[in-house]
Amino acid sequence: MAVVVGEFIIADFSPLSALMLMIERFISLLSEGWVLKTLAFAIMVGSVMTLIERSGGVNGLVHELSVKRSLVKSKRGALMPSFIAGIIVFIESSITSLVAGAIGRPFCDRYGISRAKLAFVCDSTSAPVCSLIPLNGWGALLLGLIGGQITAGLIAGESATWLLQSIAFNFYAFMALLVTFIAIWYEIDIGPMRHAAITPPDIECEDAKGGIGLFLWPMVWMIGGVIAFMVITGNGNIFKGSGSTSIFYTLLITLGLMLVYYRLKNVLTISDFFDAAWSGARSMTPIALILLFAFAIGGVSSDMQVGQYLASFIGDYLPSEYLAGAIFVLAAIIAFATGTSWGTFSIMLPIAIPLAVGLDAPIALAMGAAISGGVFGDHCSPISDTTIISAMASGCSVQEHTKTQLPYALISAGFAFILFIIFGIVLT
Template sequence: MGLIPPLIAILLAFFSRSVFIALAMAVIVGEFIIADFHPLNTLLLTFERFYLLLSEGWVLKTLAFAIMVGSVMVLIERSGGVNGLVHELSVKRSIVKTKRGALMPSFIAGIIVFIESSITSLVAGAIGRPFCDRHGISRAKLAFVCDSTSAPVCSLIPLNGWGALLLGLIGGQISAGLIAGESATWLIQSIAYNFYAFMALIVTFIAIWYEIDIGPMRHATVHPPEIECEDAKGDIGLFLWPMVWMIGGVILFMFITGNGDIFKGSGSTSIFYTLLITLLLMLGYYRFKNTLTLSEFWDASLSGARSMSPIALILLFAFAIGGVSSDMEVGQYLASFIGDYLPSAYLAGAIFVLAAIIAFATGTSWGTFSIMLPIAIPLAVGLDAPVALAMGAAISGGVFGDHCSPISDTTIISAMASGCSVQEHTRTQLPYALIAAGFSFILFILFGVLLT
């Protein structure tokens, strides 16, 4: 029964035109099951679910982040920052001339900005949108690049909240006496076996470099470029400075909220205060440059906020379905399929598949890590299998499942940052993700055989 709500959400998201309806139906059905099919109790539980969510500081900050992102993007566009970026890279420096060149800046930004996955997608999307429209590349392909570099890179360079979570989970297994050593040492070893993250980056680079569109990506919507005046050169500083403030702000607040330790910083708090301060700095800077009046700044901010309000609502329901899945112990139910009868050589491959299913069904990689690492490590120890390989498989599976899930917050934010629908983004990126996952699965089986 626990699989019914996430399955409803995934199927409706794939085959309907409304992710919101898919998530809402899944939440209601899940609460109906939890309430033992009692209509009145279902209503009360649903109300309580959203009341508790909206009482959580991190939820409110994440929703505010989604809305403020819209304001930042519209302000950059109306101020002339987008025109300045296009003119600088396409005309002045002649760097972006082809379809390949149009996506490479986003790919590079996705790798460099590894401090927080949401900021990674935002920056990569903001950089790529004008170039994709200009060179006839679909926003869906840009969303694929944003999504394929955000979570994978954050899991490979864990100087962020991802690293903090993984270090904590590994430390719990060390404290329990299952493994010996330092958490950081084990994490570094597991990164070497995070095959899906590596394969996702390789597949993405190949798709960009050779301009490969497969499956639904061949039919993705291409947005026509905006008509510009001959002298619409803009000012690249109007684009770059907000990007610098956002990246630098997240790093600063991760240190502050972590009391000097970036691994312990709060991602939701960091991005909230970063966006808030960025908007204030943009107000001062844009007035100093005399690019927008106070009235124009306010109108652009409200316009951007309104455009992102539906996305914020979808994120809220995505958090709700995650809570329903947790209450129904979907992850634990799926994890019960792995037992002591599994040959140790195939353990890593099985962990990868199971973690992917859990992440896909629940829409959360972090939740999957929290479920699977405490299972994968004891299994590897008990079966005398490579522990670091099992860790890498759990992390890879979580990233892959989250990458593909239409109810994942990273999927939703990547679509938002790129300006395409969640449905189109999910359908078009799935073939690429499956290719990367297929190679990853082969590597987990191969290394499992070689190292056992």
């Protein structure tokens, strides 16, 4: 409905023109390589997860960490492996969510933790960590946007230096990680999270069926594959690699390696392997459709120039000490409405930097506010690919994930906004 209404407005309220625009938009989307690869990734993830489960890899992981090594013995411990994985796997936000979700699902079911809480942990570590440790596509985009402002003569210096300075002011990312850790450590459930559905535990997880290698090796192949393909697609420079291409080919190769490995281990017949792969892929079809419509809404918002319209509200009359706070809020609104942090960075950084220069405000603080706002809005948006993939990886609905994590995100954003105001006053 959002796509239909948006196209109707763009077409000057002509039903026929709106219909033609919508058809053209979806044809254009489905002709884009990165869109098709992302949709294929979503479907193949379902195959990987189902294969790991049916092979006994999930039971092997639980037995290894809970029984054999006694590392996971409580609700607190059940979510910590996902939190740690979310921080360590910073190469690509989709893979971060996938790995964290795969690790946490069996432990959450065993210790009576809702899948929504797991999705919150996956989502609250993936994008924030990727924006704090920019040795990935995020860093490449931000370096390019900052470099454009240097080329234009608005600021002087090196892109990498400015990026590192802005990371120190990425307050939302820091707050999101801190709030997530506190929510895990003290087992805090607030708002809708208290009423989130809990998946009954699988009693088979109590025995030693399967083996941890059946779970661990596919994870290693996925992480290693993304790193390798980021370097390959970037011609030796990981910063210039293609995230969508990397995760697509990584999943294809991972499925091939899993077929060989599971047959050597004799845990699945060829027939059982393809049956599980097809079942998992079929279960992810609705998620792929949600992603497709999310991309369409992003295109509609871009054509309507939503970001530029909102940015026009910031003018010369805004006191310089409050500029960072205003940029943070505006970037959050744009990211929430469009479902993309990267698109928000592309809109807001070229606006935030000239504003900071013109108002004699701290430039790095303004950059940090634009990045923080983009991450926050994307974090909360139900049409964000990161939100959708975190819900998918954790096994809960997008609607439940969105409403249950919102209170935590708002708390993190509240503290971040206060810090932007304080630092704006002090540094200005």
